[in-house]
Amino acid sequence: MEQPVDVVQFISSLLDSGKYKEALSVPIEEKYAHSFKENCWDLISVIVGKIQNDTMIIKPSLYSACEEMLAIVVQKATPEEALLEFIEQIEVAKNDAQFAIIMEPLQQLLLKLSAKRGRSLEWCLNSIASYIDAIPIPEHKLEGQERLLMDSDTNIRRIIKIYSLLPPFYTPFVKEMTTPDANVRTKEIITAFLISLLVLRYGRRSFIPLTAIAINNTQKIVRSYCQGAKKEIVVATNTDQDDHQYEEDIKKRILAKALDFVTKSGWSVDSLAHGAEAAGYPGVSHGLFPNGGGDLVHYFNVTCNEKLVEEMKSWPKEKLKEPKVPAQQIENAIMTRILMIEPYKSTWPKAMAIQTLPNNVPNCLATLLSLVDDICYHTGDRSVDFNWYIRRVGLAGIYKASELFYLTDSSQNSSATRSFVKSRIRDAELIQIALNMNPVAVAPQTLTAAFVTAKNMLGINTLK
Template identity: 45%
Template sequence: MEDSCTDVVSTISVLLESGKYREALSIPTDNKFMQSFKDNCTDLISEVISKIQDDTAVTKPSLQSACEELLSIIIQRATPEEALLELIEQVEVSKNDAQFSIILNPLQQVLKKLTIKRGRSLEWCLNSISTYIESIPIPEHQLEGKERLLMDCDPNVRRITKVYSQLPQFYHPFIKEITGPEVNVRAKQIIVAFLISLLGKPLIYIDLDPEENATSELRQCCAIMVQDICKIEKDILKFLIYLELCSKKKQKQARNSNYDSEEEPTPYQQHEKLNMTTLSGLFYTVFSGHFDIPDSALPQVYSTEYIIHTGAQLKNMIKKMCHLPHGAESDLMELGDQIISCLNFLRYLALKDINNVTGIRDCFGFLESEYLAKLRIGLNMSKAHYEVKLRDIEEGKDQPEELAKVSINIAGNMLDNIPADKKKEIIQSALNGFHMMEGLVARLTECINVNKMQGLTMESLRNGHRLVRPLAAASVPDVVRPMRLYSSQGGKVPDGIPSIETRAPGASSESEKEDQQYEEDVKARILEKALGFVGASGWSVEALGAGAEAAGYPGVSHGLFPNGGADLVHYFNVKCNEDLVSQMKSWPKEDLTESKVPTKFVENAIVTRLQMLEPYKASWPKAMAIQALPSNVPNCLATLLSLVDDICYHSGDRSVDFNWYIRRVGLAGIYKAAELFYLTDSSAGNSGTRAFVAARIRDAQLIQTAMNMNPVSVAPQTLTAAFVTAKNILGINTLK
C-alpha cells in the first residue's frame, strides 16, 4: 500500500514538475492508478499545493490551472472529513498567498458536502483562515497626510488586500444558508465572530480614509464585510455589551471561569474573536459615518423615525388587527370601530408606501383573500339582515304585538318595550356603519391596485433599464411655457418683449434633475411608440398601453399619464412644433418693415404645420375635442401660443410695440380657422387649404392697416386683455 501511495504521488509530482500537465490530469482516470489515487487523496492535496508559488499564475499559468483542476478532482474522490482536515492544515502552513488562495475553493466545496457537521467544521476552517491572516506582518511606516498614499506600495499591504478580497466569495454561500427560514444560531455566531475578527488585526492598521482611499479595494472589502454583519445580526449595537466586558479589569478572570465551566463558550465569548481591537474596528465602521450602515441594523428607540413594525413584524401585526373571529359570520356591528380603524390604517400605508419600505405590498395577498373577501360577504349578509329587520318594524303595525317586540339585555338587565322609532334609529345607525365600511373597503381595494401597479412599473424599469423612482407616481411634466427666450433661438430679446422661462421656478438637486430627465426620456419613448397605434385605437389609453409594450415596458405603464389621451395629443403637438422650427430655420428670410409682412413665409409655415396632421386626419376631430376639455385647455393654449410665437420670430418679427401682440393673436386665430378647414379639405395637394390661409392673411393685413390708420384705443386694450387672459390660464402672469 505504501508503494502504491509513493507511486501515484511521485508520478503526479514528476509530471507536474516536468510540465506534462495533460498526463498528470489523466492519472485519476487511468485504471492503473484509479484506486491508488482515491486511497491517497490527502497526500496528493499537500503535494499539489506545494507546487504553487507566488508567481506561478504569471510565469506558469498552465501549472496553476492544472493544480486547480487536480484539487477539484481530488475533492470529488476523497472522503470529505479527511479532505477537510488536510485542507485546514494546509491553510495554516501555507508558505505564500498563492497557496492560500488555491485552497479556498476546494475548502468551500468540502464544507458544502458536510451539511450535518457544518457548524463545527466551518468554525475550524474560519479559525485556520484567521490564523493565517494574523500572521501577515503589520505595516509600520507612521505616514501622515498625503504620504499615506505610499502605503499601497507596501508589499504587506498588497498581501492584505489580496487575501481580504478573496474572503467574501468564500463565505457568502454559508451566509445565504443561515439567513434562510431555518436559522442555525451557532453557525450564525461563528460567521459573525469571524467577520468581526477580520476588522481587527491587520485591517485596523490600514488607511481606510474615505477621502484619500475612497475607491481602494481594501475599503470596498471592508464595506462588504460590514454589510454582511448587518445582514446576519439585525442589531449591531448588541456588541456594545461585549465591548463593556472587554474593558473591565476582571474580564480575564471571568473568561477563565467561563472556560472552566461545563458549558462550552459561544463564539461571541471567545476572546480571540471579540476583543477590544476587533470591536474597535467594528464600531469605527458603524459610528464613523465612512460606511453605509442599514437603518435596520441601528435601532434608535428614542427616535421618532425608528420603525419597529416592518416586514415580517408588520405582517404579524396586520394579521392580529385584521381578524374576524367567526369569518364572514362575525358580528360586524360589534367590531365596527376596529374594522374602520384597520381599513383607514391600511389605506394610508397603501397610499404612502410607494417604495414598499414597510413591506405592506407583501401583505396584499393575505388582505385580499383572508380579510377583504370575508368582510365583503359579511357586510352583504349584515346589510340584508338589518334591512329585513327594518322592514319588519315598518310593517309591524299590521303584525301581532308579540311578534314585533325587541328586548335588549345589558349586564343582566332586560330593557323591554323599546319604541318603534328608537328601533328604527338603532337599525339605521347600524346600516350607516355598514355603508361606511363598504366604502372604505372599495377605496382600500383601489389603493391596493394602484400600489401594485406602481410596484410593477418600478420593477420593470429596474430590471430592464436602471433604477429610478416610481414612475407611476410621477406627475405629468410642468406645462411647457408658450414663449421661449429669444436668446435660445439665436437672437437677443428686445426691450419690452416678454420672455417667459420654460420651466417653473424652483431649483432641484442634480440627482433629482437626472432622475426627472430619465423619467421624461422613458415617457417620450412610450409616447413616440404610441403614435403608431393612434390609427387603430385613437387618442386613448389603449394606444398608450400598446406604445408602452412596443417600447419594452408593461402595458400598465399607461398609468404614467394621468390625463390619458390628452398627454398623447400634447406630445404630438409639441413634437410637430419642434419639427416646424427645424424646417423654418432653413427657409429664406424676408425683410420685415412696417409696410411689408412676410406673408409667403407665414403661409408656408401654417400649411406645413397643418400637413403634419395628415397621418392622423381621420382621428384629429377627437383630438380637438380632447383639447377642449377644461383640464386640457392650458396645454392646448401652450402649444398654440408657442407655435405662433415661433412662426412670428422665424419670419423676422422683431417688433417691440403693440404689433407684437396683434400679430400673435391674429395668427392664432388664422391657424385654428385653417385647422378646421383643413379637416374638410379634399382638394389635391391641399390647395384649398393654402388658398384659405392666404385669404385669411390678406384679411388680417387689411385689418391691421385699418387699425394703424384709424387708431382705436379700445382695440389695443382688448387684444392685450385677450393675450394676458391666455397667459393667466397657463399660469404665466409675470412679464420678464
C-alpha cells in the first residue's frame, strides 16, 4: 500500500532543490489535490519563510515560484482560514520581502470575502499598521538642507518601500467606497487607515515625517513634514536596484555640478562639496566619493569618452571600408578628445597626478583602455590577431604623450599638438610595418615594451 505523502514537506523540498515546475504541478495532480487543500494553512508559512530580502535578485525563479504557489493557495484554500494565516505571517514577518509577497494574496482573499469584508479588512489593515509602526524611526538631528539626506537612511528607505506597496493593495477597496451601496463601516475603516498612514507612531510620541505618493511605477514623492516645513524629494523606491540607481543618479548630479568649480577649487573635495550644494544637497555629501578628486577626474574622463563616441558615430564611413585604418580619423579622434580638456587645462596636471595614486589607477587604466578601444573600433579597426593589442597599446601611448604635449602647447588652435599627434601616428605606422615583417621574433620585446609603456602612462614607474 502506498504511503501517504506529506504534501507540505514534498513541495518544500522541490522548491529547495530548484524543481519549481514540479512544485507548481503538485496542486493539480489528482493524488495530491485533497491533501494540498487540507494543508494550505501550513503551506503558507513554509512558502513565505523561504523569502529573504535578496531572493528576488539572487533567486528570481524561486521568488516567482513562491508567488505562483501562494496564488494557487488562494484559489484552493478556505478563504477564512487562509486569511488568518496570512495575517499571522504579516505579524511574524522577518523581512520586508516576506511582507511584500503577502500583499497580493491577502488582497485577493479579501476580495473573495465580500460578505465579511468589514471585520476582515480591519484585521488586515491593523496588522499592516503594526508592521510599519515596528520599523524604527531614526532621530537624526539634521538641519536645513541636511534633511535631504534622510532618505539615505536604511529605515527611512524601508518605510518608503513599504508605503509603495500599499496603494496597489488598498486601491480596489477605495474604489468600492465610491459605489452607492458601499458599507459605511468599511468606509470608516479604510478612511482611518489612510489617515494613519500620515502618522507613524513611535512609542508615545507622534511623528508625521513621510507620506509616499505614487508618481509612476518606479518613483515616489516623499514629502517631509518636519518643523512645520514641507519639502518634496523624488526618490526611487521599488527594488534594491532602484536604490542603487537612485544613489548613482545623485552622484552624477553632484559630479556634473562639481565640474563647474574645478577651475577655482581644482580636482578636490572642495569642488565636490560645492557641487553637492549646487545640486541641492548638503556639502557633506562629498562623503559619497571615497576617492575624492579621483572620482571627479574619473567622471570627467568617462563623460568625455562618451561624448567622443557619439561624435565618431556621425563621422563619414566611406574610408572605413579600406583595408588600412585611416590615420586622419585617428588623428581627429585624439585631437577631439584632447581638446575636451581645454576648460580645465590649467588644472589638468593635478588631475594627471591624482590618477597615478594607487586607489585611482584601476579607474584610470579602465577609461584609457576604453578610450583607445573606442577610437580603434570607430576608425575601422576590425583586427582579431596580434595587431589588435599592438594598435591599442600604441594608441594609448600616443594619446598620453600628446596629452602631456598639449599642456605645454601655446600655439593657436593647438596646431603644435596636432602636428605632434600626426608625427606620432606616422612613427607608429613605421613600427607596425617593422612588426609585420617578423612578428614572431619581435613578439617578446613588443610585449615587454607594451608593459613598460602602460606603466609609464600611469606614472607607476615613478612611484616609490
